[in-house]
Amino acid sequence: MAEGSLKVTRDTSERRREITSLLKSRGSVQVLALSEMFSVSMQTIRKDLHYLEEHGIATRAYGGAISSEVVNTNAEPPIEAKRVSHTEEKERIGQLAASMVKPGQSIMLDSGTTALQIARFLPDEEDITVVTNDFDVLSVLAQKRNIKIVMLGGELRRKNMAFYGAQTVAALDELLLDKLFLGVDGFDVERGITTHHEAEAQLNRKMVETAREVIAVTDASKFGKVCLHRIIDISEIDALITDAAAPSFIDEAAERLGIKLYKA
Template sequence: MKSAIERRMEIVNMVNQNGKARVEDLAEKFNVSSVTIRSDLSFLEKNGYVIRSHGAAIPNSGVIAELTVQEKRRQNAGVKSFIAQAAAKLINNGDTVILDSGTTTREIASSLKNLENVVVMTSGLDVAMELVSAPGVDVLMSGGVLRKNALSFSGSQAEASLKNYRFDKVFLGVDGFDLRAGITTHNEQEASLNRLMCDVSEQVIAVTDSTKFGRRSCHMIREFGNIDILVTDANIPEDYLQSLREMKVEVIIVEED
């Protein structure tokens, strides 16, 4: 039987994919009582994942809730791996790179083991740990205050450490990617640090799976088309793809094997 966390995240995916999920159908699918499902939906509504409506749940199309890094790793892990592998190919020997904190950028770090003479600065604790086994990569940490649920550093100390550097590329993971709201994240200090990362980098590369399109968080990092490259999967909405190409953003679409 699935754990409560696994069941709840699968419920969120079902609701977002189908537009609605009934309590009775969910109880049957997961072989649990309707009381358990109602408890799940209460938890998910309280945390902003869904909206309860007449014995069912519908997507919360507004501001999305923040997941812990453990929960993020369970979401679309296969797609994220393919996206990360494609993004890692954009890093060459001798590059200086920023890897934002996040599950996709952590996957990028795991693909850099064979590069030489590369410098990576990161705000992600788990990203840095992934690079320990990359002999050709020198690792710089941004420092700052550790957000334990995200395993990321931010704050004035982190920003001060960036201001005297210049990098070839920054790879941004995103929480939301919306036509109007732009590229967004949940935490104000993290958004501020991400904006500075973009300012000190020659090239801004966003990496995200297609579930983030049409979603938004509270704090903007960049306007919608204000990036150089987007690496994503084949389920990117057509209007997003067309708009990005009109704005001269290079879109790299990854096909799953």
């Protein structure tokens, strides 16, 4: 191999090692910034990111890549696994969230096992209205005699037993609700609230537009995790309900952004 080819190979290997280091320390990288940092074309950087993705180091995202240590788009756990994960914390969070719902209010419950706990603990009042797209939440609420239930239609996604699609989003056009209890797959101070499923992210963004107050509900295991599909920045929520194991940086972020923080 000619000396020039050896230099190019060495430079490429060194650049990819440095990009890997940046991914591990920052969690994500952007093509434009890397192009300027290493004084190479954006096409070259895209080839680097493609190489790192093939080797399981990165996951490509719009305009850049996310570290595979903080995102795994194929790792959404099945609903059966979610139901038995952090159950005590979810029960406490659900009970606290349900206590915030007052007579005369309309609320929206996002899909997920934490929303299911909120549904369990909701007071059975005639003048409480609950909107949901989650089949299991519907099943729990149907056992209560007085709560008014509005079910969002669409296509059933069996992996988490919830409805999604254009029909689901359109159903929210005429609604204005008091509270949205938003479950999350990932909650990162810098990269926001994220989920594994694109259609869920689209629906969640519409839910946020529809609610006067947005309350994120999550156990501490979701903090620092980033999934592929972004819902909103954490600055767009009004309150966060979590458990006592939440790390100190969550307290700091909540205080800095004016987010009400509750620990169950």
